[in-house]
Amino acid sequence: MGSYLVRRFLLMALTLFGMSILIFVMLRLVPGDIADILVDAAGIADPKEKAKIAKELGLDRPIIEQYGQWIGGLTRGDLGFAYVSERPAIEEIAPRIPISAKLTLMALFFSVILGVPFGVISAVRQNTTLDYSLRVLSLSGLSLPSFWLGLLVLMASVHWFGTIPIYTNEPRGFLQEVGLLAIPAAVVGFRSSALIMRLTRSSMLEVMRQDYIRTARSKGATNTSVNYNHALRNALLPVVTIIGIEAAFLVGGLIVTETVFNIPGVARFLVEAIRWRDYPIVQNLVMLIAFVVVTVNFLVDMAYMVLDPRIKYAD
Amino acid sequence: MRLRVAFAAGTLAAFVLAAAPVFAQKQGGTLKISHRDNPPSASIHEEATISVVQPFMAVFNNLVMFDPNEKTNSPDKIVPDLAESWSYNPDQTKLTFKLRTGVKWHDGKPFSAKDVKCTWDALIGQEEKSDLIRKNPRKIWYSNLKDVTVGSDTEVTFVLGRPQPSFLSMLAAGYSPVYACHANGRDMRSKPIGTGPFKVVDFKRNEAIKLVRNPDYWKKGRPYLDAIDWKIVPNRSTRTLGFVAGEFDMTFDSDVTFPMLKDVKAQKPDAVCEARPTNVNTNILINRDAPPFDKPELRRALVLAIDQKPFNDILFEGQALMSAVMLPPPYGLWGMPKEVLETLPGFGSDVAKNRAEARQIMEKLGYSKDKPLKIKVATRNIAIYRDPAVILIDQLKAIYIDAELDPIDTTVWYNKIQRKDYSVGMNLTGGGVDDPDTAFYENFHSASDRNYTAYKNPEIDALIDKQSAELDRDKRKKIVWEIEKKLAEDGARPVINHNVANTCWTPQMKGLVLQHNGIYNGWRFEDVWLDR
Numbered sequence: 001m002g003s004y005l006v007r008r009f010l011l012m013a014l015t016l017f018g019m020s021i022l023i024f025v026m027l028r029l030v031p032g033d034i035a036d037i038l039v040d041a042a043g044i045a046d047p048k049e050k051a052k053i054a055k056e057l058g059l060d061r062p063i064i065e066q067y068g069q070w071i072g073g074l075t076r077g078d079l080g081f082a083y084v085s086e087r088p089a090i091e092e093i094a095p096r097i098p099i100s101a102k103l104t105l106m107a108l109f110f111s112v113i114l115g116v117p118f119g120v121i122s123a124v125r126q127n128t129t130l131d132y133s134l135r136v137l138s139l140s141g142l143s144l145p146s147f148w149l150g151l152l153v154l155m156a157s158v159h160w161f162g163t164i165p166i167y168t169n170e171p172r173g174f175l176q177e178v179g180l181l182a183i184p185a186a187v188v189g190f191r192s193s194a195l196i197m198r199l200t201r202s203s204m205l206e207v208m209r210q211d212y213i214r215t216a217r218s219k220g221a222t223n224t225s226v227n228y229n230h231a232l233r234n235a236l237l238p239v240v241t242i243i244g245i246e247a248a249f250l251v252g253g254l255i256v257t258e259t260v261f262n263i264p265g266v267a268r269f270l271v272e273a274i275r276w277r278d279y280p281i282v283q284n285l286v287m288l289i290a291f292v293v294v295t296v297n298f299l300v301d302m303a304y305m306v307l308d309p310r311i312k313y314a315d
Numbered sequence: 316m317r318l319r320v321a322f323a324a325g326t327l328a329a330f331v332l333a334a335a336p337v338f339a340q341k342q343g344g345t346l347k348i349s350h351r352d353n354p355p356s357a358s359i360h361e362e363a364t365i366s367v368v369q370p371f372m373a374v375f376n377n378l379v380m381f382d383p384n385e386k387t388n389s390p391d392k393i394v395p396d397l398a399e400s401w402s403y404n405p406d407q408t409k410l411t412f413k414l415r416t417g418v419k420w421h422d423g424k425p426f427s428a429k430d431v432k433c434t435w436d437a438l439i440g441q442e443e444k445s446d447l448i449r450k451n452p453r454k455i456w457y458s459n460l461k462d463v464t465v466g467s468d469t470e471v472t473f474v475l476g477r478p479q480p481s482f483l484s485m486l487a488a489g490y491s492p493v494y495a496c497h498a499n500g501r502d503m504r505s506k507p508i509g510t511g512p513f514k515v516v517d518f519k520r521n522e523a524i525k526l527v528r529n530p531d532y533w534k535k536g537r538p539y540l541d542a543i544d545w546k547i548v549p550n551r552s553t554r555t556l557g558f559v560a561g562e563f564d565m566t567f568d569s570d571v572t573f574p575m576l577k578d579v580k581a582q583k584p585d586a587v588c589e590a591r592p593t594n595v596n597t598n599i600l601i602n603r604d605a606p607p608f609d610k611p612e613l614r615r616a617l618v619l620a621i622d623q624k625p626f627n628d629i630l631f632e633g634q635a636l637m638s639a640v641m642l643p644p645p646y647g648l649w650g651m652p653k654e655v656l657e658t659l660p661g662f663g664s665d666v667a668k669n670r671a672e673a674r675q676i677m678e679k680l681g682y683s684k685d686k687p688l689k690i691k692v693a694t695r696n697i698a699i700y701r702d703p704a705v706i707l708i709d710q711l712k713a714i715y716i717d718a719e720l721d722p723i724d725t726t727v728w729y730n731k732i733q734r735k736d737y738s739v740g741m742n743l744t745g746g747g748v749d750d751p752d753t754a755f756y757e758n759f760h761s762a763s764d765r766n767y768t769a770y771k772n773p774e775i776d777a778l779i780d781k782q783s784a785e786l787d788r789d790k791r792k793k794i795v796w797e798i799e800k801k802l803a804e805d806g807a808r809p810v811i812n813h814n815v816a817n818t819c820w821t822p823q824m825k826g827l828v829l830q831h832n833g834i835y836n837g838w839r840f841e842d843v844w845l846d847r
Contacts, residue, residue, distance in 0.1 A: 031724065031726065031727045032724070032726035032727045032730070036726060036727065036729075036730060037726050038355065038450070039450060039729075040725075040726065040728065040729045040730070041355040041362065041363075041364070042355070042361060042362050042363045042364075042450055042452040043363040043364075043452050043729075043765055046450070046764045049449075049450045049451075052449070052450075053449065053450070056449075084353075084355070084356075084520065085505060085520055086501050086504060086505055087505065092520070151552055151553075154552070154553060154556050155556060157560075158556050158559055158560045158582070159582075162560060162561070163560055163561075164553075164556050164557050164559075164560035164562050166548070166553060166557060166562065168347075168546050168548075168557070168562055259549060259550050259553075260550055260552075260553055261553070262546070262548045262549075262550070262553055262557075264519070264521050264522040268521055268549075269520070269521050272353060272520065272521055275726075277726065
């Protein structure tokens with residue numbers, strides 16, 4: 001187990017290193033850089049002014065040198081300066097991380113808390129009206145685009161309550177923050193909950209046809225005990241995998257939700273930074289997301305062992 | 316006796332009612348406005364977008380400004396700002412300003428004539444080492460400015476190469492604030508200091524721009540507001556819903572399209588909404604230096620194919636203004652009246668006749684229905700650019716031009732145009748001041764950085780210079796119309812229309828006068844107050 005962990009950590013480091021090269025190169029393959037955009041934004045096309053800005057930002061230096069400077073800075077905790085705001089990148093990124101992290105966790109919580117029980121109910125009550133209703137609900141969750149659903153929620157709120165649940169002021173306390181983030185989290189989590197629900201249902205149905213479930217029933221175990229202690233635990237393995245993948249996908253979903261609900265989180269900021277080719281912001285943020293995804297994958301692998309004691313990772 | 320008392324009471328009541336607006340202004344309150352996007356920076360001199368001018372103009376002062384209480388920006392309605400008075404020398408080549416005393420920058424340092432010199436030296440590139448301004452999109456505005464000399468702390472003179480009646484108007488524009496000599500460019504781009512009625516507290520990208528009242532503002536009793544809170548809300552639907560729900564006191568300028576206006580008025584009937592030109596015109600870029608449009612006849616055919624009405628009906632519900640380069644009357648001071656405009660190629664009301672003539676030209680050039688000219692119409696990949704491009708493509712079919720949309724990423728748009736890597740392009744052009752100097756020099760003079768199509772016509776250059784130096788306004792207008800005619804005949808950059816859009820605010824917001832021929836002016840907010 002110990003050497004497995006070491007190997008996993010090394011693999012994580014290697015993945016992140018590969019990602020850093022990929023991000024760095026891909027960003028520079030996209031047409032236009034910050035100098036082009038700053039000058040174009042002012043409606044001018046003066047090559048001299050572009051060259052002046054490019055030199056000021058170090059974009060005229062060899063790409064290897066630029067990469068070395070970025071990685072060197074990262075190891076020292078120096079993320080460089082944002083090109084557009086001309087402030088340290090860490091000052092721009094750091095305050096936005098908790099907002100998106102809370103939103104992601106709430107969305108994930110929402111999707112699990114709805115998806116798993118509804119999936120179980122749907123499987124246990126297979127082919128009943130309740131099952132059909134839940135399946136329709138899950139199908140609508142998968143088919144409704146987040147931005148549309150978000151706008152619909154905003155319009156309904158303005159129409160019926162005369163208020164709009166958007167993030168225009170920093171929340172003054174925990175409860176206010178939860179209140180502000182709950183609706184967007186529900187919107188973004190709705191799609192994931194639908195996916196989790198469908199997977200839980202199919203996984204549960206498969207497990208419930210297994211011999212050991214029949215054995216448990218024949219031994220006189222109650223329905224609740226069979227469904228939740230025997231079936232659900234075994235059915236959760238693929239569900240945990242999908243939750244891990246969904247956690248990464250949620251970050252993508254956040255871009256739309258943060259825009260519609262005007263939440264000043266990381267996802268919207270990342271899109272904005274890509275638009276401006278603000279390399280220090282994009283590189284560091286994508287690295288952060290890569291780190292989160294790699295870590296979540298690792299945690300999912302660890303969760304397998306907890307859920308299924310038969311799984312052992314060889315040394 | 317009773318009659319006298321009644322008369323006296325009536326007089327008093329009339330006096331009170333008439334005086335009421337004067338005394339009614341209330342001090343205090345935070346004005347909340349939605350902002351459509353992240354301004355590229357806070358440095359007005361470095362940018363060319365309303366996204367920067369509207370929030371940050373209130374931080375600065377100009378030497379002079381267009382009277383904020385007048386709807387039309389006019390050279391006759393320029394009022395003092397940091398300058399108390401101004402005068403020209405007899406040959407109109409030296410413009411001397413007497414400056415206000417006791418004015419302080421937001422950091423407490425005194426304002427002086429040196430600041431004025433610093434600002435314009437940086438703008439005309441005389442201060443090579445100046446860190447104040449990194450780029451200047453309006454260099455061409457000051458091509459006639461030879462020097463700025465300081466007479467004393469309160470006197471500064473602009474030395475011009477020749478008389479230029481528009482010069483004062485350009486100094487009065489929202490794009491011409493005075494910067495502090497002791498500030499550096501980075502600060503001016505992120506948290507600028509000025510002498511204006513509001514100070515910048517914070518400019519957070521993707522979040523907000525917070526301005527607070529400058530308690531040491533030189534204009535006593537102003538501003539009325541305690542603060543202005545600009546919330547950056549990139550999604551237009553969210554912004555509009557926010558305004559309807561009362562989250563914002565005002566929409567971003569010209570943010571409400573005509574279809575949206577109906578929704579706003581239906582959901583918020585007390586909203587005050589005003590439609591006016593955006594100072595932006597939709598125009599066609601034609602690459603005249605490469606085949607096939609290097610042939611003047613082909614350019615003429617393209618111009619004749621245009622029917623402005625569908626553009627206007629589809630995109631603006633018929634509210635846009637038909638015009639050439641200059642904004643038409645009654646909003647603009649220099650545009651042609653309809654009857655004159657209709658004499659220009661492409662503006663006649665008989666579209667069928669124009670197109671028949673265009674088809675004849677095309678046939679002479681060897682094109683027909685079975686053998687159409689295949690081109691691409693390049694445009695920025697943004698809806699406001701793409702939509703008119705699609706209509707143009709449809710109209711070109713009528714004259715045997717089979718065009719295809721070529722949407723270009725906005726980041727490489729100017730690069731592509733500058734490289735002349737296009738045949739036809741759809742473009743939007745805004746103007747900082749309603750004056751022929753800014754419109755013609757920026758877009759059609761061969762020396763301009765913003766003449767994207769690199770249109771070079773020595774005759775037009777000479778006429779632009781001639782009108783610029785003409786002191787008699789009527790004579791100048793005649794030259795302006797002559798330029799318009801030649802540009803239209805040459806298919807230099809055919810204008811489709813001048814866009815019109817709405818700005819809305821709550822009835823509790825008072826004191827705002829929207830400028831009808833200058834969306835980039837009139838955003839000082841010092842006279843705005845909240846009645847609540």
